[in-house]
Amino acid sequence: MKPFFLHVFLALACWVPLAITQAEDAPLGLDLPATMIFSKGPNEYAGDALEITKGRGSNIGWYIQAKQQEEITVFIEYSCEKPLDQPYQLSFDGKDSFWEVPVTKKDECARIKLGTFQVRAGLPVLIMLVPPSNRKYDHPLRFRKLALSGGTAGNLALVNMTAEPIAPVATPGFGQKLGKLHPALKARDLRDESHVMRISGMAMRGKRELIFTTWDGELYSLDLDAIPNEGPPPFRLIAQGLSEPMGLVISEGRIFVTEKNEATELIDEDEDGIYETYRCISHEWPCTMDSHEYLFGAVLQDSHLYFSLSVAMGSRNSDNRQAPLRGSAVKVHVDTGKTEVVAGGLRTPDGIGLGPNGSILITDNQGEWLPADKLIHLQKDAFYQFRSRAPWHPLDHMEATPPAVWMPHGEVANSPTEPFLLPSSWGPYAGHVLWGDATFGGLQRAFLEEVDGVMQGAVFPFSQGFRHLLHRFQLTPEGELFAGGIARGSDKEFIQRVSGLTHIRYTGKPVFEPLAARLKSNGLEVEFTQPLKQDKGWNPADYHVTQWGYQGTQTYGGQKVRHRLAEVRSASVSADRRRVFLEMPGIITGEVIHVRLPSSLASESGLPLWAGDIWFTVNRIPQDRPGEVLPAPPGTLASAKPYFEFSKDDAGRVLYQNFCAACHSLNDTKLVGPSFTGLAGAQVKVRDPATGKTIEVKATADYLRQSILEPNALLVEGYPENLMPPIGAILTPAQIDSLVDYIVKASKRK
Amino acid sequence: MNRRHFLTIFTVLPLSAQALPFDPTVISRLSLDTKPRSLSIRQGGNVWLGYDLERAAVFKTWQAPANKPGLTKAGFVTRSAGKTWFEDGSKDPWELRRGGKMQPLKVRYLGCTHKDDYIELRWELQHDTGVLKLHERIPLAAASTTDRVMRELRVESLAKGEELLPPAAMLKAWKLTTESKAPTAAITGSALHRLTLP
Numbered sequence: 001m002k003p004f005f006l007h008v009f010l011a012l013a014c015w016v017p018l019a020i021t022q023a024e025d026a027p028l029g030l031d032l033p034a035t036m037i038f039s040k041g042p043n044e045y046a047g048d049a050l051e052i053t054k055g056r057g058s059n060i061g062w063y064i065q066a067k068q069q070e071e072i073t074v075f076i077e078y079s080c081e082k083p084l085d086q087p088y089q090l091s092f093d094g095k096d097s098f099w100e101v102p103v104t105k106k107d108e109c110a111r112i113k114l115g116t117f118q119v120r121a122g123l124p125v126l127i128m129l130v131p132p133s134n135r136k137y138d139h140p141l142r143f144r145k146l147a148l149s150g151g152t153a154g155n156l157a158l159v160n161m162t163a164e165p166i167a168p169v170a171t172p173g174f175g176q177k178l179g180k181l182h183p184a185l186k187a188r189d190l191r192d193e194s195h196v197m198r199i200s201g202m203a204m205r206g207k208r209e210l211i212f213t214t215w216d217g218e219l220y221s222l223d224l225d226a227i228p229n230e231g232p233p234p235f236r237l238i239a240q241g242l243s244e245p246m247g248l249v250i251s252e253g254r255i256f257v258t259e260k261n262e263a264t265e266l267i268d269e270d271e272d273g274i275y276e277t278y279r280c281i282s283h284e285w286p287c288t289m290d291s292h293e294y295l296f297g298a299v300l301q302d303s304h305l306y307f308s309l310s311v312a313m314g315s316r317n318s319d320n321r322q323a324p325l326r327g328s329a330v331k332v333h334v335d336t337g338k339t340e341v342v343a344g345g346l347r348t349p350d351g352i353g354l355g356p357n358g359s360i361l362i363t364d365n366q367g368e369w370l371p372a373d374k375l376i377h378l379q380k381d382a383f384y385q386f387r388s389r390a391p392w393h394p395l396d397h398m399e400a401t402p403p404a405v406w407m408p409h410g411e412v413a414n415s416p417t418e419p420f421l422l423p424s425s426w427g428p429y430a431g432h433v434l435w436g437d438a439t440f441g442g443l444q445r446a447f448l449e450e451v452d453g454v455m456q457g458a459v460f461p462f463s464q465g466f467r468h469l470l471h472r473f474q475l476t477p478e479g480e481l482f483a484g485g486i487a488r489g490s491d492k493e494f495i496q497r498v499s500g501l502t503h504i505r506y507t508g509k510p511v512f513e514p515l516a517a518r519l520k521s522n523g524l525e526v527e528f529t530q531p532l533k534q535d536k537g538w539n540p541a542d543y544h545v546t547q548w549g550y551q552g553t554q555t556y557g558g559q560k561v562r563h564r565l566a567e568v569r570s571a572s573v574s575a576d577r578r579r580v581f582l583e584m585p586g587i588i589t590g591e592v593i594h595v596r597l598p599s600s601l602a603s604e605s606g607l608p609l610w611a612g613d614i615w616f617t618v619n620r621i622p623q624d625r626p627g628e629v630l631p632a633p634p635g636t637l638a639s640a641k642p643y644f645e646f647s648k649d650d651a652g653r654v655l656y657q658n659f660c661a662a663c664h665s666l667n668d669t670k671l672v673g674p675s676f677t678g679l680a681g682a683q684v685k686v687r688d689p690a691t692g693k694t695i696e697v698k699a700t701a702d703y704l705r706q707s708i709l710e711p712n713a714l715l716v717e718g719y720p721e722n723l724m725p726p727i728g729a730i731l732t733p734a735q736i737d738s739l740v741d742y743i744v745k746a747s748k749r750k
Numbered sequence: 751m752n753r754r755h756f757l758t759i760f761t762v763l764p765l766s767a768q769a770l771p772f773d774p775t776v777i778s779r780l781s782l783d784t785k786p787r788s789l790s791i792r793q794g795g796n797v798w799l800g801y802d803l804e805r806a807a808v809f810k811t812w813q814a815p816a817n818k819p820g821l822t823k824a825g826f827v828t829r830s831a832g833k834t835w836f837e838d839g840s841k842d843p844w845e846l847r848r849g850g851k852m853q854p855l856k857v858r859y860l861g862c863t864h865k866d867d868y869i870e871l872r873w874e875l876q877h878d879t880g881v882l883k884l885h886e887r888i889p890l891a892a893a894s895t896t897d898r899v900m901r902e903l904r905v906e907s908l909a910k911g912e913e914l915l916p917p918a919a920m921l922k923a924w925k926l927t928t929e930s931k932a933p934t935a936a937i938t939g940s941a942l943h944r945l946t947l948p
Contacts, residue, residue, distance in 0.1 A: 217774070217779075237770065238770070239770060239772065240770050240771075240772050240773065240774070241771070241772025241773065241774050241777060241778075241779055241864075242772075242779070243779045243780055243826070244780075244826050259779075260780075260781075260826070261781075261786055261787050262787070262859075264861070265861075269863075274770060274771060275771070276771045276863055276864055276865060277861060277862070277863040277864075278772065278779075278861050278862055278863075279860065279861035280803075280859050280860055280861040283787060283803075283859060287786045287787065288786060289781060289784050289786055289827065291825060291826065291827075337858075
């Protein structure tokens with residue numbers, strides 16, 4: 001990492017506990033008090049100071065707005081009597097820097113200069129102070145305020161942008177996770193009931209032989225012509241003893257596997273069908289015993305094997321250090337073993353695959369530094385935003401390379417898996433990219449475009465309705481898709497139920513849905529698979545559009561920035577009624593545009609809309625590609641009834657569906673986490689973190705709230721630490737309230 | 751999967767009963783005893799060798815408890831169990847002696863082969879002017895009654911006058927002999943050498 005640290009120095013110390021005399025240079029600026037932050041999380045106030053005892057969960061941020069651009073100096077008022085072993089993150093309008101916290105004397109409140117920044121006029125600016133990841137301090141850092149000092153009186157103002165725009169009532173495919181199989185797909189579960197197979201890599205050997213690895217270290221073969229009409233297919237074990245393989249690729253008959261700590265070639269020297277040699281191609285990168293360090297995926301291009309090194313997670317509970325080069329995308333020459341780091345800043349990049357025009361795509365998981373899940377276009381020497389602490393990855397830059405598309409966490413993704421390119425046999429979806437999700441489930445789809453060589457595009461929900469959580473994929477030459485399932489957790493019944501193999505066919509059945517979205521100089525064009533019904537689609541009120549940016553934080557979570565309703569000035573339907581251009585004057589580079597279509601929108605042939613959500617990531621606004629604004633035909637702007645309904649009570653249900661339902665059922669179905677059935681008001685056996693002993697607590701709203709904010713605080717008996725992500729860190733306080741209310745009501749036994 | 755329920759699955763089946771190589775009851779390629787890049791090989795019915803792949807060295811040799819497995823598995827890592835016969839916690843390297851001077855060697859693991867009656871591990875040892883290739887073969891049958899453990903070593907590309915010295919801790923505990931069973935302190939030429947644990 002290039003030098004980025006702030007020129008921190010002690011500017012002033014006051015000796016009365018948290019009693020600050022206003023500095024003389026402040027009147028031209030603005031105070032950002034601790035009492036006006038977004039959320040204190042699990043921390044507590046002591047007077048007007050926030051005692052930060054836990055790194056994760058609080059959201060120390062403010063929005064300000066400037067009338068004009070100017071230079072701003074940021075000061076902090078705080079006390080901290082013992083040294084911290086990690087710095088705080090200060091983000092000013094997306095520019096990150098680090099603050100090594102100087103120790104203060106007991107009961108002393110210090111005022112320190114953190115740095116100087118440019119504030120711009122226009123849209124509100126987010127300022128955030130982020131504690132180190134997952135730290136629990138044995139003493140508090142008492143934070144009182146940030147003080148902004150500028151040169152223009154009255155230029156800065158605090159603004160409130162914490163309220164999310166109210167979303168229309170959601171149904172599956174329209175603000176809520178899909179519930180069924182895509183109408184143009186047929187799926188057959190090929191699971192062998194007697195054999196758990198957590199599939200971790202897939203490849204074709206010849207035209208009709210599928211081979212696949214399992215997490216447990218086995219390599220199986222399946223003759224696709226031998227699949228019976230009913231019952232499990234004849235899986236044949238052809239190799240064993242692999243170490244947590246997570247990627248498999250075949251090239252010219254050679255089999256390459258990415259294992260836990262090495263890239264390996266399986267060799268059958270005497271050609272008797274048995275792989276007696278496991279050749280280590282490379283292991284030229286450090287590793288530790290952390291269970292989350294994997295080599296994810298395998299793509300072969302120009303005699304090089306490409307894969308990713310995921311980062312450790314256990315370190316989050318201690319010093320947050322990573323072994324050098326973790327988080328890299330790596331390429332290894334399959335013959336010489338020459339190993340090169342292609343890019344850095346990856347976190348849990350489970351999937352890698354080939355994209356359009358020979359590109360390589362990687363999916364990555366939301367978490368520390370990554371405010372949402374994402375699909376990355378792999379580029380040499382790029383840095384993709386995850387960092388741990390010094391010593392930094394050699395490719396760590398303060399300015400991260402944005403993903404091709406963001407996948408908003410809990411809305412269309414949770415743990416995205418291998419991306420793959422659809423072939424010409426998939427009709428209108430040819431050239432699009434699909435991927436699975438190891439938590440959210442189903443298949444998601446992206447349409448990607450390039451503007452000035454920069455990849456961007458739209459994400460669409462595509463299909464749910466599979467028995468398995470889809471992890472790895474392989475297409476046959478005829479376009480049949482085989483999808484391997486995987487499950488985590490420790491519940492054997494759950495693992496058995498959601499692992500395995502699924503055979504998916506595209507049938508060509510017509511489906512009405514948004515097919516693609518392309519950015520224009522002045523808006524967004526949406527293409528549909530079928531022509532719209534005559535005179536439909538012209539009304540801008542047909543489209544509920546919001547937009548936001550993202551702020552990554554060194555604690556788990558991150559957040560949406562400036563989440564707001566977007567202005568749709570007009571909607572123009574093309575002559576063939578397959579495309580609608582949404583004129584939008586407020587498109588901002590680096591933001592996500594979310595378009596919600598009404599479920600009432602129908603095709604010319606009367607087909608209902610399959611899904612109505614589109615998330616478009618704006619990386620580059622084309623300067624020479626304006627969308628055509630057309631006059632609306634007479635009468636097309638009128639509407640007999642509103643396109644969208646709004647209900648405040650809907651938010652909790654949707655949050656449950658998108659964030660919780662994958663792991664916590666509302667019936668007695670066993671999933672990764674405990675069922676919510678009958679939970680509210682019941683006595684729950686939990687592990688007391690102080691003593692390690694099992695105690696009983698009543699599942700009140702407060703208990704639920706604490707479990708959302710601090711999943712490890714009161715662990716339900718039988719469930720391990722760190723299984724549940726701290727989703728409280730990515731929900732607003734209002735969203736947590738809605739979610740708790742919903743769980744309390746919905747968990748009551750009928 | 752954090753639940754630490756230890757599964758003691760490793761039994762002592764003979765290789766001949768297995769249809770495929772790399773049976774985890776004979777060779778485990780999972781991390782051993784908190785060493786990330788390591789593997790374990792069983793010789794005979796109850797003797798295990800633990801290899802540090804980054805040092806090209808055995809770091810532990812042990813005997814399984816009577817009627818119990820010598821390797822336990824928890825999740826995707828393993829632990830040795832039984833009576834330790836040899837343990838090397840040092841970082842002693844392989845060394846190349848040329849003209850009385852020691853040359854540093856950079857180790858690169860090349861992989862392993864599992865045949866009916868042996869497992870062979872291979873490493874590259876890079877020095878200032880070239881590369882040596884070290885082959886270590888571990889017979890899967892029990893060692894002779896006089897030796898508790900036996901390994902066979904062969905090196906490619908050692909020049910005349912060059913000697914390859916095993917890590918000091920290994921030389922101290924193990925007996926290095928030539929193919930004709932003559933004791934030696936270093937490997938020379940390309941002939942077979944043996945390391946035995948008396």
